[in-house]
Amino acid sequence: MQIITKEHEFIMEHFEKEHFGNHEREPKHLWPMGQIYCDSEMNRDFLAYRKGYSLARSVSWFNRCHE
Numbered sequence: 001m002q003i004i005t006k007e008h009e010f011i012m013e014h015f016e017k018e019h020f021g022n023h024e025r026e027p028k029h030l031w032p033m034g035q036i037y038c039d040s041e042m043n044r045d046f047l048a049y050r051k052g053y054s055l056a057r058s059v060s061w062f063n064r065c066h067e
Contacts, residue, residue, distance in 0.1 A: 003031045008050075012036070015049050 002008065008031075016023045022039040030036075037043040 004028055011050055011053050012046070015046050019045060019049075 012025075019042070021042045022037070023042065024038040026035045026038055034047060035043065036046050
């Protein structure tokens with residue numbers, strides 16, 4: 001998944017709806033380095049959330065290709 005895309009923004013919006021805390025974002029030039037949120041715990045949780053999303057997307061693609 002590429003950073004700073006509509007898909008990434010979509011994932012961030014859903015993450016913020018599901019997780020309470022400080023949603024203050026870092027400047028976009030820091031996002032490729034893994035610094036998305038100013039709060040380190042929120043950032044850690046989001047990176048795990050994003051990895052889970054990517055895994056689910058890959059599994060879905062794999063299943064469609066092998067039906």
